[in-house]
Amino acid sequence: MRVALMVTCVNDAMFPETGKAVVTLLRRLGVDVEFPAGQTCCGQPMVNTGYLDEAVPAVRAFTAAFAEYDAIVAPSGSCAGSARHQHALVARRSGDRTLEEAVAGTSPKVHELSEFLVDVLGATDVGAYFPHRVTYHPTCHSLRMLGVGDRPRRLLEQVRGLELVDLTSADECCGFGGTFAMKNADTSVAMGSDKARHVRDTGAEVLVAGDNSCLMHIGGLLSRQRSGVRVMHLAEVLAGTER
Amino acid sequence: MPAFPDAARAALADTQLRHNLAHATRTIRDKRAGVVAEVPEWEELRLAGAAVKDRALHDLEAQLLRLEETLVAHGATVHWARDAAEANAVVVDVARAHGVDEVVKVKSMATQEIGLNEALAEAGVAAWETDLAELIVQLGDDLPSHILVPAIHRNRAEIREIFLRRMAQVGRPAPTDLTDEPAVLAEAAREHLREKFLRATMAVSGANFAVAETGTLVVLESEGNGRMCLTLPEVLVSVVGIEKVVPTWAELDPLLRLLPRSSTGERMNPYTSTWSGVSSGDGPQEVHVVLLDNGRTRALADAVGRQALRCIRCSACLNVCPVYERVGGHAYGSVYPGPIGAILNPLLRGTGDPQTDSLPFASSLCGACFEACPVRIDIPEVLVHLRSRVVDGHRGDRVPKPEALAMRAASYVFGDHRRLAAVERTSGLAGRVLRKLGRKTLPGGRPAVEHLPGPAAAWTGARDLATPPEESFRTWWDRTDGGRR
Numbered sequence: 001m002r003v004a005l006m007v008t009c010v011n012d013a014m015f016p017e018t019g020k021a022v023v024t025l026l027r028r029l030g031v032d033v034e035f036p037a038g039q040t041c042c043g044q045p046m047v048n049t050g051y052l053d054e055a056v057p058a059v060r061a062f063t064a065a066f067a068e069y070d071a072i073v074a075p076s077g078s079c080a081g082s083a084r085h086q087h088a089l090v091a092r093r094s095g096d097r098t099l100e101e102a103v104a105g106t107s108p109k110v111h112e113l114s115e116f117l118v119d120v121l122g123a124t125d126v127g128a129y130f131p132h133r134v135t136y137h138p139t140c141h142s143l144r145m146l147g148v149g150d151r152p153r154r155l156l157e158q159v160r161g162l163e164l165v166d167l168t169s170a171d172e173c174c175g176f177g178g179t180f181a182m183k184n185a186d187t188s189v190a191m192g193s194d195k196a197r198h199v200r201d202t203g204a205e206v207l208v209a210g211d212n213s214c215l216m217h218i219g220g221l222l223s224r225q226r227s228g229v230r231v232m233h234l235a236e237v238l239a240g241t242e243r
Numbered sequence: 244m245p246a247f248p249d250a251a252r253a254a255l256a257d258t259q260l261r262h263n264l265a266h267a268t269r270t271i272r273d274k275r276a277g278v279v280a281e282v283p284e285w286e287e288l289r290l291a292g293a294a295v296k297d298r299a300l301h302d303l304e305a306q307l308l309r310l311e312e313t314l315v316a317h318g319a320t321v322h323w324a325r326d327a328a329e330a331n332a333v334v335v336d337v338a339r340a341h342g343v344d345e346v347v348k349v350k351s352m353a354t355q356e357i358g359l360n361e362a363l364a365e366a367g368v369a370a371w372e373t374d375l376a377e378l379i380v381q382l383g384d385d386l387p388s389h390i391l392v393p394a395i396h397r398n399r400a401e402i403r404e405i406f407l408r409r410m411a412q413v414g415r416p417a418p419t420d421l422t423d424e425p426a427v428l429a430e431a432a433r434e435h436l437r438e439k440f441l442r443a444t445m446a447v448s449g450a451n452f453a454v455a456e457t458g459t460l461v462v463l464e465s466e467g468n469g470r471m472c473l474t475l476p477e478v479l480v481s482v483v484g485i486e487k488v489v490p491t492w493a494e495l496d497p498l499l500r501l502l503p504r505s506s507t508g509e510r511m512n513p514y515t516s517t518w519s520g521v522s523s524g525d526g527p528q529e530v531h532v533v534l535l536d537n538g539r540t541r542a543l544a545d546a547v548g549r550q551a552l553r554c555i556r557c558s559a560c561l562n563v564c565p566v567y568e569r570v571g572g573h574a575y576g577s578v579y580p581g582p583i584g585a586i587l588n589p590l591l592r593g594t595g596d597p598q599t600d601s602l603p604f605a606s607s608l609c610g611a612c613f614e615a616c617p618v619r620i621d622i623p624e625v626l627v628h629l630r631s632r633v634v635d636g637h638r639g640d641r642v643p644k645p646e647a648l649a650m651r652a653a654s655y656v657f658g659d660h661r662r663l664a665a666v667e668r669t670s671g672l673a674g675r676v677l678r679k680l681g682r683k684t685l686p687g688g689r690p691a692v693e694h695l696p697g698p699a700a701a702w703t704g705a706r707d708l709a710t711p712p713e714e715s716f717r718t719w720w721d722r723t724d725g726g727r728r
C-alpha cells in the first residue's frame with residue numbers, strides 16, 4: 001500500500017511540526033509514508049468563501065499529486081472533508097470532465113489521521129507516551145462532515161501517562177470557520193472566548209484537536225488571556241514516546 | 244438594516260441579551276436532544292419528512308391547483324398573491340368589506356414576512372397578536388428575534404415592565420400587583436387577550452401545513468390562543484406560503500411527529516387545529532385563503548437552494564447555532580433569523596443587496612444546523628452555494644474587492660507547488676521579522692505577535708498569532724529527505 005501525506009497548506013506553511021509528527025508516527029507503525037511534492041492546498045479557503053472557480057487550480061494540483069497512491073492521509077478534519085466532499089462540486093462546476101474523473105479517483109482515498117490509524121491500520125494503541133493532563137476539542141468538520149466519532153478519543157485513551165479530562169460543550173464550534181474568523185471577527189471571537197473559558201475550566205495543561213486552524217484560533221485567545229494552556233495537534237501527542 | 248457583521252457587533256455588546264440567549268437556547272436545545280433521543284427511528288422519520296415536502300415541491304403547480312379546488316369546494320375563497328403588497332391588499336379589502344377596525348391574529352411567520360400588521364395599521368385596522376411571546380414583542384414595540392420564541396431576548400423582569408407600561412394603553416391593563424412569576428405574567432396576558440377574543444369579528448392566521456387532497460389547513464400551537472382566533476370570529480383570513488402544501492392527509496404523519504420534538508421539545512403538540520372552509524353554524528362563516536409567493540418561486544428555481552422550501556419553521560437550527568446564540572435574531576434583518584434565515588432571505592429576495600449578501604457569510608459552517616434539521620436541509624451546502632452566487636455577482640466589477648484579488652492570487656499560488664514554495668520562503672522571512680517585533684511567546688515556546696496592521700488586525704484584535712516558522716514542511720522534507728538525512 002502506497003500511502004501519501006496530504007500535509008495541508010496551513011500545516012505546511014505555519015505548523016510543519018504536525019507534518020513531521022505524522023511522519024514519525026506512521027513510520028513507527030510501519031508505514032513508509034511519502035510526500036508528493038506536487039501538492040498545494042485542498043482548495044477549501046476558496047470554496048468556503050464562495051470562489052469556486054478560483055479553487056480549480058488547487059483541485060487540479062491535488063488530483064495530479066495524489067492520483068497514484070492507495071491512501072491519502074491528512075492531519076486535518078476540515079481539509080480531508082473538503083477533499084472528500086467539495087472537490088466533486090468544484091470539478092462539476094468547472095465543466096472539465098477529465099478533472100471530474102480524476103476527483104472521483106482521489107476523493108474516496110482521503111482519510112483524516114484518526115480514521116486512517118483506526119480504520120485502515122486497525123491501531124488504537126500507537127505506542128505513545130505523553131504524561132500530561134489533556135482535554136480534547138472535536139472540530140466541527142471532523143465531527144459532522146467526516147463523522148470521525150470517538151476515534152480520536154480512543155487513540156488518546158491509549159496514550160501512556162495521559163490524563164484525559166472532559167470538555168464542557170465540546171461539540172460546539174470554536175468560531176474559527178476559515179474566513180469567518182476575519183469577516184465576522186467579533187462573532188468569531190465571542191464563540192472562541194466561550195470555548196477558551198471551557199478549556200480553562202477543565203484545568204488541563206494541553207488542549208488537543210485534529211485541526212491546526214481551530215487550534216490557532218483557540219490558542220490565540222488562550223494566549224491573549226494569559227491562560228498558560230498550550231495547544232497541540234493530535235498527531236504531535238500521538239508521536240510522543242518515552243524517550 | 245446594516246450588514247450582518249455590523250449588526251452582530253452591536254448585538255454582541257449587549258451582555259444582557261447574550262446572557263438571555265445563551266440561557267434560553269441551551270434550555271430548548273437540551274430539551275430537544277432529550278426527546279429526539281427517545282425516537283429510535285428518528286433518521287428514517289427525517290428522511291420521510293423531507294420526502295413528503297419534496298414530493299409537494301416537485302409537483303407544486305398541480306398540488307396548489309388541487310388545494311384551491313378542494314378549498315373552494317368547502318366554501319373558502321382562494322386568492323393568489325405574487326408579493327407582499329398583493330397579499331396585504333387582500334386582507335385589507337376583507338377587513339374593509341366587513342367594516343372592522345381590529346383583528347385578532349394567530350402567530351404567523353408569513354404575515355410578519357409581508358408586514359401585514361403595518362399594512363393593516365395604515366388602513367386604520369389594529370392587529371392584535373395573541374401568541375404570548377408575540378404579544379410581548381408587540382407590546383414592547385420590538386421585533387421578534389426567534390421563529391418560535393419571538394421574545395427569547397427578553398427576560399421575566401423585562402416582560403413585567405412591558406406589561407405594566409403598555410397593556411393599559413391598548414386594552415385591559417395589567418394588575419397593579421403584577422410580579423415577574425411566569426404564571427402571574429401568563430394570567431395577566433390571558434385576561435388582556437380574552438377581552439379581545441370575545442370582541443373581535445375577524446381573525447388572521449397562517450398555516451403550518453395545507454393538505455391539497457382534502458383542502459385542510461393546519462395550525463400547531465402550544466397555548467390555545469390560536470384556536471380561539473380560529474373558532475370565535477365570523478371572518479377568517481389565512482395567509483399561506485405556497486411551500487406549505489402537503490399532497491395528502493396521510494403524509495402529514497411524519498411532519499406532525501417531527502415538528503413538536505424539534506421545535507418545543509415536546510413529544511406531542513398541545514393544540515393542533517385543522518379547518519376546511521366553512522361549516523354552517525360552527526366557526527367562521529367566511530373563510531379566505533391567500534396563497535403567497537413572495538419569492539418562493541424564485542427560491543424554487545435555484546437547484547441547490549430549493550431544499551430550503553422544505554423548512555417547517557421548527558427553529559431547531561436556531562437553537563443549535565453558535566452564531567445565533569451569540570448575536571440573536573435581529574442581526575439577520577429579517578423575520579427569518581439564524582441558519583435558515585441566512586439562506587432563506589437571499590433565496591427569497593435574491594442576492595445583490597449588501598445586507599442580504601452578508602447573510603450567507605454569517606456562519607462558521609460548523610454544520611450543527613444540518614444535524615438538527617428535521618427535514619434534512621443541508622444548510623451548509625446552501626450557504627456555500629449562495630456565497631458563490633454573491634461572489635459571482637461581483638465578477639464583473641470594474642474595481643475588484645481586495646478579497647477577490649487575494650483569492651485570485653491564492654488561486655495562482657495553489658496552482659503550482661513551486662509558486663507555493665516561493666511564497667512560503669517569503670513568509671518564513673516575514674516570520675523572522677515578526678518574531679523580532681512580536682516579543683511574545685505562546686505556551687510551549689512558540690513566538691507570536693499581538694498586534695498586526697491592516698486586514699490582519701481583524702485577527703489580532705483579540706487573538707495572538709503564532710509567527711510563521713522559518714522552514715516550511717516541504718523545505719524540511721527536501722532538505723532532510725523526509726527526516727532520513
Ligand code: SF4
Binds near residue numbers: 559
Ligand atoms: S431549516 Fe430545518 S431546523 Fe431550521 S427551522 Fe427550518 S425545518 Fe427547522
